[in-house]
Each structure stands twice: as structure tokens, then as C-alpha cells.
Amino acid sequence: MLTALNNPRPAMLAVFMLLGGSVAAAASPTITVSWRDKPPYHYLDNGVPKGFLLERTQAIFAAAGIATRLAPEPQKRIWANFSHGATNYCSFSWYRLPEREAVGQYTLPISIDPPHSVLVSGAALARVKTHATLAALLADQELTLGVVDGVSYGPELDAMIAHSANQMMRRTVDTTSMMRMLSVGRASIMLVDREDWEYVHRHEPILQSTTRLDFPDMPPGLKRYIVCSRDISPLVMDKINQAITATGGAVRSSHGTEEERKAHQRP
Template sequence: MKRQALLAGLCGVLLGSAAGAEPITVAWRDKPPYHYLENGEPKGFLLARARTVFETAGLPARFISEPQKRIWANFQHGATNYCSISWYRLPEREAVAQYSQPFHEDLPHTILIAPGMVERVKAHATLASLLTDPTLTLGVIEGVSYGPLLDPMIKASKNKVMSRTVETTQMMRMLTVGRASYMFVDREDWEFFRQKEQSGKTLLRHDLPDMPPGVRRYIVCSRDVSPATMNKLNQAIAATGGMNNPGHSKPGK
């Protein structure tokens, strides 16, 4: 009887420990309409999906908003039990974090043209040509990746580059007052801005035939997150629709 009581007590301790497991901290950056705060309330279609993925995986999670630089500093400095959502896959990031299966696939980037710059920008029939024009100023958000194909093209550009540590919405506002000639933007970001802010009506969206294809986004986690946990996340991503989300799929799909 004593042995049975001891075993029962041990099982109770183990179960209690599992039930009280520390939730994973899941960080997200401000990027409307993907994930953002509105009147202090967290919103966004990918934030909602991330919550569903962690719930489906049976993983307790504490969602917090943090700036992009802090998120990646946390990974670099060895944060534990820590994940973040909606990131491109890049070698420098893979060096400090592990990646889930694809979580979402963006549409190709588009460009926004500042007031008074439409003719000069549209004089270029291709992206390759546009990036060779030294009289144009390209607005770039510092510390943000535009994808593994577009990043090196921007780096090699002959445009003047106005690089600022701001959010996408702020860069679009800067474009409305002519701080740059044009900028690259995610289509969802632009649609959200255009509907929310009157100044968006002064900008022109323009597509170019040689823009790189849309880039996949992933959930990334610190190195200490176990393979079993990553497997649960991957299974939950698949179970909740993979990377193609209703309302955000490619044209024609």
C-alpha cells in the first residue's frame, strides 16, 4: 500500500508539473494588418492564426508585442522558451533560431510612388531598370528584410536610399510628403493604410513585371524549444490550412 501511495504521489507531481508548464512567450511586431494594436487591443489576421496554431498544438502561449530589433536581439542573446511569428527565412536568422513549416505566403511586393514622382518612376518598364536610376530616392525600412531576392537587388541599387528605423505605416506617411520617390510594400500593408488614412490617396500603387515572387513566412523559436514542440507546431500549421490562408492566397488560386 505504501508503495502504491508513493507511486500515485509521484504521478501526481509529474502531472502537476506538466499542467503547470511555463507557457511559451510568442513575440509579434507591429505590422498592420498582419499583427497590430488598435485602441490597445491586439488584432491582425496572422496574429489570430498564430493563436489558433498554438491552441491546436496544445501549447500554452503568452503573446506579447515587441519591436523587431528586440525580438532578434532576444534570439541572438539566447532567449529560452521563446518564439516569434511571421518571419522570412534568411541565413543570418537561421543561425540563431529554428523555423517551423511555412505559416503564410505573401503576394509579390508592389511599389508605392510619391506624389509628383509618377512619371519619373513609370518611365522605367522593369524593376531592374528602376533600380539603376540615380535620380530617384528609394525609401527603405532599416532592419527589415524584403525577401532573399529583393534584398540584394536593393543593396546593389543605384538609387539614392533613404533608410529609416520606422514601421511600414510611418514610411508610407513619409512617402506622402515626398521624403522618397518610391518604396516597396506588402500589398496587405498598403490596402490597410489606404483604407485607414486619407493621405494614402496621394500615393499610387504600381506593379512591375519582374518583381520577385511572394515570400513565405514562418514561426521561429529559440534553440531550446524541443523537436517534439516544433513537430506539434508543424502539425497544427498543416491542420489549420498550411501556408495558404482564406482571403490571402495568390491571384487565380
């Protein structure tokens, strides 16, 4: 205290830096942060935004000192916004794909998915269980694969789907709607995010007729990122990356206990 009184310069410098930081934060434009409906990652519950990855993203921007405005939007609109040069715009929970890197800039990863599973309709379960691997399953011409159009399942799975011998049922719907279609037999199988399935399975009794199976040759889960428009400055991107590191880096999604995971493994 005596040092500060006798030599006021350090104290004055600290106040100046604090005020300067506040002015800079106030001068920074609010960033629109868009997100698609994907429970339990990010969704609306009676109009209230919820979800563990939405909360994580809010914590990251708060730690970075960046003001945001949440904007739930359909997936295709989000990527159209990036393609058409939206400004002061970010979105989160995306895989890293070359075509997306062409229109936006990626942060460090914020989470890591578990591997996908296969969701099976009641009518197709016996036939599906004759296949020991995902490769064999996708070679079965008698099965119908439900695919959510416009969604990436990751580079490896996208390529496997493109070369699959299954009959295809592509629909521009959300994942929950595709699960409902499968539960009434409109498709035999679909690839499913484990977090998605466990959330919907708890909330939709109709899905009790479906079975989730895991296959040994399923590609590993992918990392998810925040993507921002090209006009976001390197300084702001660096602040976001520092906040990601400070708040835990790429956290792993939790998808149940070890006993629950074993229950879904192939025999």
C-alpha cells in the first residue's frame, strides 16, 4: 500500500488498463451465435435455450469477454449465412469439413463425440443381428438406411454412406423426426449420435420399439468446433481460443455408464 502511495504510476497504469479493456469490450460488436436444434446438445425447452454444449459455448464467450446474441436457426440457413458473407457471426457444434472451412474460420475444438451407433427398427432387428460389422451391414441390399439430408456424419461415415448398397431414404428432417420414421418401419436402420438417441429415447415412448447397436468398425467420434465468419478478427479468434483452453479444451461427451454402453454392444 505504501509503495502504491509513494509511486502512483503502477496503480494509475492498472486503472488505465482496466478502463481501456472496458472501453475495448464496449466497442466490440455483439456477435450473433447461431445454433440448430439438436437435443441434448442445444435446443429450446418451452422457448428457453438449453443444452450442455450451448452452456459450454456461452461459458467460452463469457470467458473471452465477448457479447453475444443467441439465434436458433435451421442448419441449411446457418451455412447459407456463412456462404453469403454474414458478418459478426458464429455458430457452434460443427465437425471440421473442407467445404465448411472454405466459408468460415474454425476455433480450437470444444468437445469430442463418442462413436456413432446404429439405430434399428423392430422389424429389421433379426436381420441386422446377422451382421457382425458395420461394413457388412451397409452391404445388405435388403435393408433401408435412413439418412438426414444436409447433415454430415463425419468424412468417414459420409463416404461409407455414399458407397452403401442399402436402399436409401433421404429426408430433410431433424434427427428426432428420422428416429420416429424408423420406429414405425419407414427405414430399417440409421446412424445415430448416442447423445441424441439417449435423450430422445427418454422422452419419446414410441422409440421403445427400436434398438441401438454398436459395431466394432464404427469410426471414432469426431471433434466439434465453433465456426466464425471471415470478418471476425484474429484478435477475437485468439480470445475465443484462449477461453476454450481456459475452460477445459475439447471436453468429451458423456453417454451413460459403462454398464449402459455394454448393453448396446454387438454380441
